[in-house]
Amino acid sequence: MTKINTLYETIGGQPTIDTIVDSLYKHIGANETLLPIFPDDLEESARKQRLFLTQFFGGPPIYSKERGRPMLPVRHQPFEITPARRDAWLGCMQTALTEAGIEGALFKDIMSRLAVPAFRMVNTEETPTKENE
Numbered sequence: 811m812t813k814i815n816t817l818y819e820t821i822g823g824q825p826t827i828d829t830i831v832d833s834l835y836k837h838i839g840a841n842e843t844l845l846p847i848f849p850d851d852l853e854e855s856a857r858k859q860r861l862f863l864t865q866f867f868g869g870p871p872i873y874s875k876e877r878g879r880p881m882l883p884v885r886h887q888p889f890e891i892t893p894a895r896r897d898a899w900l901g902c903m904q905t906a907l908t909e910a911g912i913e914g915a916l917f918k919d920i921m922s923r924l925a926v927p928a929f930r931m932v933n934t935e936e937t938p939t940k941e942n943e
């Protein structure tokens with residue numbers, strides 16, 4: 811029987827996830843729209859994201875083992891996530907995937923899978939205040 815690879819395996823496993831997350835947080839850390847809601851030290855944020863994306867892409871369920879059910883909209887509730895911040899986050903992810911050498915159909919597949927939770931995370935409809943723009 812043919813084994814169907816997970817997305818995790820297809821992109822190259824843990825080393826690729828690590829590259830994507832490093833790049834994602836480098837771009838988040840330089841993004842004026844996103845910075846106001848992130849902690850100063852992004853190390854721990856990146857670590858949790860590494861656990862999550864590993865599991866989300868079909869790798870070992872290491873996020874749930876440590877943190878329980880993801881319930882991401884609930885975990886994002888304390889932070890004002892506007893449509894502008896959603897788009898900024900997706901933009902950082904897009905750059906991170908490109909920098910990790912992911913392109914074509916795989917790129918499109920991953921972006922559309924991530925857009926689903928990203929759209930669910932929006933919890934604030936107001937436009938960001940001037941200082942956050």
Ligand code: HEM
Pocket residue numbers: 844847848849854855856858859862866877882885886889891895896897899900924927928929931932
């Ligand atoms: C829509 C735009 C998004 C914004 C502005 C955003 C922002 C944040 C912020 C401020 C935190 C808390 C600080 C931290 O611990 O990192 C966080 C945590 C997290 N985010 Fe997002 N996020 C977004 C979308 C997403 C998406 C689409 C995913 C998953 C595909 C995701 C996964 C996570 C995870 C796993 C955590 C850690 C949760 C935990 O405490 O275990 N985020 N995010």
